[in-house]
Amino acid sequence: MSEAKLIDGRVAADSLRSQVASEVADLKGRFGVTPGLAVVLVGDDPASQVYVRSKGEQSLAAGMHSVTHRLSADTPQDVLIGLVRSLNADPAIHGILVQMPLPRGLDEKAVVEAIDPDKDVDGLHVVNAGRLSQGLPALAPCTPVGCMILLRQTLGEDLSGLRAVVVGRSILVGRPVAQLLLQADCTVTIAHSRTRDLAAVCREADILVAAVGRPRMIPGDWIRPGATVIDVGINRVPFDDPAKAAEGRTKLVGDVDFRSARQVAGAITPVPNGVGPMTVACLLANTVTAARRIHGL
Numbered sequence: 001m002s003e004a005k006l007i008d009g010r011v012a013a014d015s016l017r018s019q020v021a022s023e024v025a026d027l028k029g030r031f032g033v034t035p036g037l038a039v040v041l042v043g044d045d046p047a048s049q050v051y052v053r054s055k056g057e058q059s060l061a062a063g064m065h066s067v068t069h070r071l072s073a074d075t076p077q078d079v080l081i082g083l084v085r086s087l088n089a090d091p092a093i094h095g096i097l098v099q100m101p102l103p104r105g106l107d108e109k110a111v112v113e114a115i116d117p118d119k120d121v122d123g124l125h126v127v128n129a130g131r132l133s134q135g136l137p138a139l140a141p142c143t144p145v146g147c148m149i150l151l152r153q154t155l156g157e158d159l160s161g162l163r164a165v166v167v168g169r170s171i172l173v174g175r176p177v178a179q180l181l182l183q184a185d186c187t188v189t190i191a192h193s194r195t196r197d198l199a200a201v202c203r204e205a206d207i208l209v210a211a212v213g214r215p216r217m218i219p220g221d222w223i224r225p226g227a228t229v230i231d232v233g234i235n236r237v238p239f240d241d242p243a244k245a246a247e248g249r250t251k252l253v254g255d256v257d258f259r260s261a262r263q264v265a266g267a268i269t270p271v272p273n274g275v276g277p278m279t280v281a282c283l284l285a286n287t288v289t290a291a292r293r294i295h296g297l
């Protein structure tokens, strides 16, 4: 069998960003509405700083209004919630994202619940999770939305009847991607750490989504020949080359063993440059969706 087709998330994310930029231009030109995104960063976690910068830059590049609030790690809960409430009330802001994880001592759940569900562009509020599970219009979490775009670009718009297996049941990825697959009329199995005979469950999948956080956990022989594999995992591991590993150098790998999986799958996302680039592009798209809904457009 020939090698699987590579699903390039960079190309898909570029095209989504261009689409978002033209929708922003249209909203500004026809209705005088500039979609606005507020990102809140608490503390100085280096990875979070990189993500937040990228979100600010990409939203500005798409022509959106963008503000970043940087708070110190010792910010009290009520001050953070006060900021979220003021953003809820700000008519220039249509999307609010509080960068996770929050420093110790802050209650992430309470902070998310303080966000107006109509501005919850990260899709983490229980109201959005509930809407999603009932098949109602919802702001869905960005990475799962990105997975669905990649799947439709690979397999076509109609996914109905396909067997989908999602490995992982987190609120951020596993559960919402399973809900979106169900909405697309797939037959969905959600697997997790207590699943028995995970290999056999994975082998049933026409669509396999891995969102576990364990490097190369899924080998090629768990994959049905010709299946489409979406690898959400981002894991940092030492280089295979012992010399590079000895220098302490690391690289990113997914939850799927890419080398063996590529020999079996029909199509597969690489790590990096698969699902990863879609996440911020989908955040921008969610902000445009939120702006349209808030203004009744």
Ligand code: NDP
Pocket: 143, 167, 168, 169, 170, 171, 172, 173, 174, 191, 192, 193, 194, 195, 198, 211, 212, 213, 214, 232, 233, 234, 235, 275, 276, 277, 279
């Ligand atoms: P979580 O740790 O919240 O969830 C992991 C899930 O994997 C849990 O449901 C857990 O099951 C399940 N799991 C753990 N071990 C096993 C196992 N041995 N067999 C089967 N299932 C198992 O992680 P996230 O969902 O937040 O993230 C998953 C991965 O995706 C991470 O690598 C993360 O870095 C990456 N990620 C990538 C993003 C991107 O932009 N590309 C965005 C978000 C995340 P149980 O519930 O039973 O404990």
